[in-house]
Amino acid sequence: MKIIHSADWQLGKPFARFAPTVRAALTEARFDAIDTIGAAAAQAGVQHVLVAGDVFDTEGPEDRTIVQALSRMNRHACRWWLLPGNHDFARNGGLWDRVRSRAGAGVRVLTDAAPVEIEPGVWILPAPLIHRHTLNDPTHAFEQMQTPGATLRIGLAHGSIRDFGSQMESQNQIAPDRAQRANLDYLALGDWHGALRVNSRTWYSGTPETDRFHSAETGHVLMVDIQPGQEPTVTPLRTGRFTWLVRDWLTNDLPAFTIECDQFLAQTDPSTTLLQLSLAGIASMSDRIAILGRLENDIDHRLRYLDVRADDLVGRPSPDDMAALAMEGVLGAAATSLEARIAQGGQDAATAKRALERLFIEYNREDTV
Template sequence: MKIIHTADWQLGKPYGRFPQEVRSALSEARLDAIDRIASAARDTGAGQVLVAGDVFDNVEPGNRVVVQAMSRMGHAPVTWWLMPGNHDHLRAGGLWSRVRGLAPPNVRVIDRSEPMELDEGAWLLPAPLEHRRTREDPTALMVGMATPPGALRIGLAHGSITDFGASGESPNQIPPDRARTAGLDYLALGDWHGFLAVGDRTAYSGTPEIDRFGREDAGACIEAIVRTTDSPVLTRRSTGRYRWLERRWDFVEADDLAAAIEALRGEGALADVLLALKLSGTVSLANRVGITASLEEQLSLAVRHLEVDAAGLIARPTAEELAEIDVQGALAGAAAVLRERAGAGGPDGEMAAAALERLYVEALRFDRGAAQ
């Protein structure tokens, strides 16, 4: 049987630390991912889409998010199986009651831990979460779930593999051998936002739309061919739009910036990039000012979002630059002290270098204004 395994949609995620324009774009991309998952199902011939928890980011995602999600799924020629995770856990009369009331015929809400027939000869063994955190293994009931002889047994759960970097106190823990002990042909998991295979019959699909720095692979789902006679065949299908990139650019000359931006363009459309950038190196004051200005005035407008950490880009003013700072009296003395402290390095040196750069910029700005 061929299925699409996905998880951690987290529809309605607020992205609170970003500007409103970026928040709106990222939130809409998560809804758009539903359409791309539907396309993956259509292209691969999979008639069932299993969502292993965290369909929504919280238990109150807002009416628009719920209606949009149901509308998009309703237009896709597949059956969607939606299971609550820790972010959108079951509550009496809560989110999932509303979802069930709005769901089109091809959307199935999984709110009970009991076998459900996916298709002829294939059964789903789900473990919906009733609480955000539980010390109990959510998959324990799968061991006793009876299915017809010879039927495919596909588990669906949301949680952390016990020895997958988790301590004994972590919630929603799942033993790494659950597929074997429950006689599962495949265990489809959610919670980890990157793709991860655990043994030969268990996998995390990852999120269809990446939502944080540190994971540079595009969002994806899994096309799984599940078989009773052998391990499932898993293929990742890209569904993500935005890439969250972390880069460190080291500078010797100002021209290094153009080369770095050109290399970034070669990785794909800049409009679909969120970039966390760290700058390093030692350059002249003029070059440092030019580099930071170019990032603010050009690159920040080309990418979806730009974060710059320029603490490692050290400015060392040349004699010519200091001569351009047309200051006298106390300011001239301050410039000399700042230059000396900047050359000494350390935390005070970094602060002095930043102050010297600001003095340089403001002095040049004053000179230009006086000349006009």
């Protein structure tokens, strides 16, 4: 029995921090991922796709979001099993009633904590969330669920196996040995956005389309081959279009930056890359201006998105820079005074550095007019 395990589609995610063109591209990619999953299922002969919660980003998405999702799923011959998660939890008269009213025969919503036989002897044991947060283990009922004649028991749940770095009390926490306790052949989990092996029978699939920086192993679904009495074979399949990268570059001059920049462009697809770039180093003022100019006037236009953090790239005028400024009378005197304040250190040094940089920028701007 092969299934595709997915989760955390979060359709309708607003991506409010981005410009409209970027938001539109990221939104469309999340819907396109449904087609990618459906095509992968057809190629592998998989009949069932299990989505372990957070299909939608909220429990009140727009009708357009619901219709777009269902129309994508209905294009494919596989059956889609959708579980409410903490973002799209189940409530009477809510989202999932709206989904059911529009869904075709190939889309099944699992809002009841009751086992469902999807093939002869193959049962899904769902743990839908009916609230955003619960202090109880949503999979506890698996141990009492009866599955007559079962050859395979597959759990489907949404929650945390561990505290993923949060200092808050863990919510929707699932026992790490639930698969063993409930005699599950496989436990398909959602909530963690990266593909993650908890144990041989328990996995997070992660989100099929990356949606944030600092996320590892995202942009995948899991192809799971489950045989009675054997450990499942789990194979990640790449589904994501966009790559979200975080880079820290140490650079002290324009030539070194140019090499780093050209190598990065050669190794990526700029049109599908979102980059958060932190720069550090000590460069001449003219080099710092040129570096930031390359990023603003070239790289930013090539990439899907660029976020530059350059506070740690310190720009100081070179002797040649200062000599050129010294020829400018009042400007030269101001630059010399600011240099002295920087050398003295103290609370005014950072302000003086920024003022000197601005002075040099304006000087160069006038020089090029």
